[in-house]
Amino acid sequence: MIHAVAYDSSSDQVNLPVEQAELSSTSPAARLSPLLAQFAAVARGEHVTRAAAELGMPQPTLSRAVARLEAELGVVLLAREGRTVRLTRAGRIFLASVERALAELERGADAARAEADPTGGRVAFGFLHTMGSEAVPMLLRGFRAQLPRVRFQLVQDYTDSMLARLREGELDLCLLSPRPDAPDLTARRMGEQRLRLVLSTDHRLAGRRRVRLEEVAEEPFVTLEPGYGLRRITDALCAEAGFSPRISFEGEEAETLRGLVAAGLGVAVLPPASVPRPDVVELTLASPSARRELALVWSSTRPLPPPAVAFRDYVLSERDRLPLHS
Known part of the structure; x- marks a missing residue:
């Protein structure tokens, strides 16, 4: 027996065989988002039982989820026909938007995974202008010889701005001076230059x-x-x-x-x-x-993504060979 939504053919109202609950004060998108993939699974095959098996969830739970979605929208999305269901016109319109939303979420998930890929993700690296002519090119050349697929977002800026961007999460690592002393930052000495x-x-x-x-x-x-x-x-x-x-x-x-x-x-x-x-x-x-200490700095309160960890470890391993000492 299919525990789908029960419909009154003389009315557009939905009769819900589900427990009534108080509507959340959250936004409609927040309330609907957990139900979209479940509705899409039913709508694609127009069959609740098969959709429940694909999702690995009990059929009654899936039926209640679809009913809750219809209650939130205030429209009928699926009409029952024997052992199957079919999309109403409103259901077809809504499914098109749901499919686009789910595809965009999947693209976002892929991008997030790619960003954190230790062999091909992205590192946001800030450094002083005086480091750009020699030290930073040496670091990038050596690191990319080991992990050529890692991408870099490079930022040349002054110290205070880089520290602000580091705290905001815009940068993963900074090569700067002077060495900051703050509990939310980790700094490792890279060298010292006589001015x-x-x-x-x-x-x-x-x-x-x-x-x-x-x-x-x-x-x-x-x-x-x-x-x-x-x-x-x-x-x-x-x-x-x-x-x-x-x-x-x-x-x-x-x-x-x-x-x-x-x-x-x-x-x-x-x-x-x-x-x-x-x-x-x-x-x-x-x-x-008349000297300045150079330091590699990262956040103490936010974990570094894997490619940034790899680059940080490489930079620290190379500090004695860099032109950061005079």
């Missing part, structure tokens, strides 16, 4: 090898914008030397600052250039604090 005072070749101190920062206290500085870790270090070094820097330009990229120094717009505190420029000189700063 240099960058001058134009015709600067009065250009012939020196070592200099104190206070010797340029009266000169204009070109610096990175607020929010960059290197800007905070520069401000702290100037405060340590007893002055507040007079800023002539704030930029986003170290090589731009070097070009402006060469043009005589000021001096800059920067890490060593990966490729020396002939139009500037880089002097050692006397202060022991």
Whole structure:
């Protein structure tokens, strides 16, 4: 016997042989979504018994599920004909939308599985501009030689922005400076760089090898914008030397600052250039604090997807071979 929905042929109302329950205050989509696949299984074959067997659920439970769906919609979706059921016109219209919704859900599930595939998923990786010319290409080249199907979303940004995006889940990993100290973040030291005072070749101190920062206290500085870790270090070094820097330009990229120094717009505190420029000189700063620590950072509160775990482990294994030490 098929325990399907009982219909009154003289009315569009549905007589439900199911327990009545209070309607949930949740949205219609939230209430209907668990029932859609069950309705689609019945509607495709227009047979409750076979659909119940396919779904691995008792026939009466499936009949009640379809009846509940009709009650939520307020329309008849299936009409009983002997041992089978057939779709009403409203049922055919609704089934078309249900099939599209289920197909979209399946595509979403496939995309989610692909994203987490340890050999072919995606890694969202942020890094400082100064890491983009040498260190990051080395890491990507080496890692892709092992797992060529892994895809990367690469973001160059300043430290504060990357940490915010890391906390929001937009990024999996960040290579940045200074090393953050926060309970919701995990940071592993990657290296340390001595910072240099960058001058134009015709600067009065250009012939020196070592200099104190206070010797340029009266000169204009070109610096990175607020929010960059290197800007905070520069401000702290100037405060340590007893002055507040007079800023002539704030930029986003170290090589731009070097070009402006060469043009005589000021001096800059920067890490060593990966490729020396002939139009500037880089002097050692006397202060022991003139250094920056580089760190690989990820969230402590959110698990990393498998491809990001693989990349994190690779980066940590390569830290002694990267150009992150000076």
